Amino acid sequence: MPTAEPRGLRQAAIDWLQLRSDGGIEPLTREDILDFQFAGESVRLQAPMQGIWKPRGYAAALSFRTAYTKPGEPPPYEDKTGDDGLFRYKWRGTNPNHPENVGLREAMNLRLPLIWFLGVAMDPARYQVIAPVFIVAEEPEQQQFAFTAAEDSVAAFELEGSMHEEVTRRYLQRMAKVRVHQPAFRSMVLSAYENRCTICNLGHPGLLDAAHIVPDRDERGIAAVTNGLAMCKIHHAAFDRNFLGIRPDSVVQIRHDLLEEVDGPMLRHGLQDLHGRQLMKVPAHRRDRPNQELLETKYKEFQAATASG
Numbered sequence: 001m002p003t004a005e006p007r008g009l010r011q012a013a014i015d016w017l018q019l020r021s022d023g024g025i026e027p028l029t030r031e032d033i034l035d036f037q038f039a040g041e042s043v044r045l046q047a048p049m050q051g052i053w054k055p056r057g058y059a060a061a062l063s064f065r066t067a068y069t070k071p072g073e074p075p076p077y078e079d080k081t082g083d084d085g086l087f088r089y090k091w092r093g094t095n096p097n098h099p100e101n102v103g104l105r106e107a108m109n110l111r112l113p114l115i116w117f118l119g120v121a122m123d124p125a126r127y128q129v130i131a132p133v134f135i136v137a138e139e140p141e142q143q144q145f146a147f148t149a150a151e152d153s154v155a156a157f158e159l160e161g162s163m164h165e166e167v168t169r170r171y172l173q174r175m176a177k178v179r180v181h182q183p184a185f186r187s188m189v190l191s192a193y194e195n196r197c198t199i200c201n202l203g204h205p206g207l208l209d210a211a212h213i214v215p216d217r218d219e220r221g222i223a224a225v226t227n228g229l230a231m232c233k234i235h236h237a238a239f240d241r242n243f244l245g246i247r248p249d250s251v252v253q254i255r256h257d258l259l260e261e262v263d264g265p266m267l268r269h270g271l272q273d274l275h276g277r278q279l280m281k282v283p284a285h286r287r288d289r290p291n292q293e294l295l296e297t298k299y300k301e302f303q304a305a306t307a308s309g
């Protein structure tokens with residue numbers, strides 16, 4: 001006998017995932033996600049195989065997931081962010097009445113929050129948890145749903161019409177960037193570098209950032225791993241401010257004037273001693289390694305700083 005969705009389960013699941021993922025920052029494995037319990041019983045939150053998860057008996061879908069795509073490979077579904085700051089999720093198949101499509105449509109009609117599992121790594125598969133998200137429209141011609149990462153249903157559904165369209169668009173774009181693009185970029189970069197600083201090999205994710213080689217101009221897409229470097233906090237700041245540069249042949253350079261300075265252990269070991277050394281950690285896969293042109297662009301900036309510094 002299928003059972004209806006237990007009262008309070010959806011919110012409990014979202015709260016639990018938020019806690020478990022450190023507010024949506026740390027990606028989770030399938031096993032992590034399987035740990036969820038409600039009223040003393042295990043409850044599956046993610047579809048075992050395909051994208052949309054509507055447990056039997058539930059009126060509305062609970063979650064959906066996007067598979068991880070390797071850099072440079074076309075995604076299996078064309079789930080994209082639009083200029084409107086909304087994401088798109090393709091129907092399951094082409095039949096609008098497939099139970100999974102009906103489940104997403106019901107979540108839209110009932111204005112229920114959903115969980116989006118965004119694949120950010122494989123072997124093992126890891127997912128960024130973005131929850132809540134809200135389905136705000138269906139686009140039958142494109143056989144897809146439009147959804148937002150806005151944090152509450154009021155914002156998701158009421159902004160449109162009540163506010164200037166441009167304001168709405170910018171708000172939704174900002175939410176997309178903060179809640180989806182930034183954490184996904186961080187996870188993908190840290191995963192490629194196996195949670196180590198490329199400069200000094202420090203291996204504590206809590207002290208690591210995903211640094212952009214050049215500023216991320218693309219507001220819409222998830223920034224490419226090839227424009228990222230895993231760096232500890234101090235090296236990230238030093239890299240951004242051109243205290244430290246990376247030669248396109250992967251050799252670390254420290255700004256000239258800093259090499260002359262006499263100071264404590266951070267300057268000595270954390271910066272000066274690294275001058276002329278190769279990057280300590282680079283991704284195992286060539287496809288994840290920094291883009292040469294981007295490194296050259298950034299290195300020119302460093303050279304200009306070191307000449308004037």
Ligand SMILES: [Zn+2]
Pocket residue numbers: 197198199200201202231232233235
């Ligand atoms: Zn470091």
